Amino acid sequence: PDLDDPATDPLDVARAAADHIAEVSGVEGHDIALVLGSGWGGAAELLGDVVAQIPSHEIPGFAKPSVAGHLGTTRSIRIERADGSTRHVLVLGSRTHLYEGRGVRRVAHGVRTAAATGATTVVLTNGCGGLHISWRPGQVVLLKDHLNLTGASPLEGATFVDLTDLYTPRLRELAHQVDPTLPEGVYAQFRGPQYETPAEVRMAGLAGADLVGMSTTLEAIAARHCGLDVLGMSLVTNLAAGVSPTPLSHAEVLEAGAKAGPVISDLLARVVKL
Numbered sequence: 001p002d003l004d005d006p007a008t009d010p011l012d013v014a015r016a017a018a019d020h021i022a023e024v025s026g027v028e029g030h031d032i033a034l035v036l037g038s039g040w041g042g043a044a045e046l047l048g049d050v051v052a053q054i055p056s057h058e059i060p061g062f063a064k065p066s067v068a069g070h071l072g073t074t075r076s077i078r079i080e081r082a083d084g085s086t087r088h089v090l091v092l093g094s095r096t097h098l099y100e101g102r103g104v105r106r107v108a109h110g111v112r113t114a115a116a117t118g119a120t121t122v123v124l125t126n127g128c129g130g131l132h133i134s135w136r137p138g139q140v141v142l143l144k145d146h147l148n149l150t151g152a153s154p155l156e157g158a159t160f161v162d163l164t165d166l167y168t169p170r171l172r173e174l175a176h177q178v179d180p181t182l183p184e185g186v187y188a189q190f191r192g193p194q195y196e197t198p199a200e201v202r203m204a205g206l207a208g209a210d211l212v213g214m215s216t217t218l219e220a221i222a223a224r225h226c227g228l229d230v231l232g233m234s235l236v237t238n239l240a241a242g243v244s245p246t247p248l249s250h251a252e253v254l255e256a257g258a259k260a261g262p263v264i265s266d267l268l269a270r271v272v273k274l
């Protein structure tokens, strides 16, 4: 079934994708799904045994990689929990951003596929710009709510979905068991691909945003529609435009990302095992 055909039900494509994953990986059902954003790539290796690696473009509905050579690989990982039980984690390899212009169905496809595999929780991670000078590059922030400034939705038709407690309080409490110092914030998604102007960052701040990015909110809405619990975690990669009087050096951003890598990978691995 073709996601781009309006007559196609996106959930049928998600079902086909989940069936393909089960068939190729031999894993009948997954419990939790991870979407790894900028800076979060190293987390998968720390989680557990990689049961299967599937080139994402072989899975129904996942687009051909837009960047030549950037082959998204979807992994099925078995993790051992403290109580000895095992769980299967689906690490979605390729994330489609709204700014790629491939349509909202491809943005939401990974989350819908995860739900179709049986997962009940999705962890959405991203890199973003911070609005608070005290949140330096490398800071991890738990999402407590979002502002969808894209003007888009992954939902079609009269699909009226309540988004109260979209970022599941129980999961935020679990993350705080791992690191009680984690701040919480509101994430505003701009369509992008351009970064915000200083005036747009000020506007987002006045509207209650603490972070600005170009992903996550549409995936979270689709996750709620699929009945998934959602944990959102942002890595502040840079200070948003205009927040810092001195332009951030790219070297500082790269250095902060490299330093944060092991820390956030360990955090994510510990949260997933709870």
Ligand SMILES: Nc1nc2[nH]c(I)nc2c(=O)[nH]1
Binding pocket: 038, 127, 128, 129, 130, 190, 192, 194, 195, 196, 212, 213, 214, 237, 238, 239, 240, 241
């Ligand atoms: N919109 C937006 N997205 C981002 N992604 C990253 I990494 N940094 C930013 C940022 O400053 N603004």
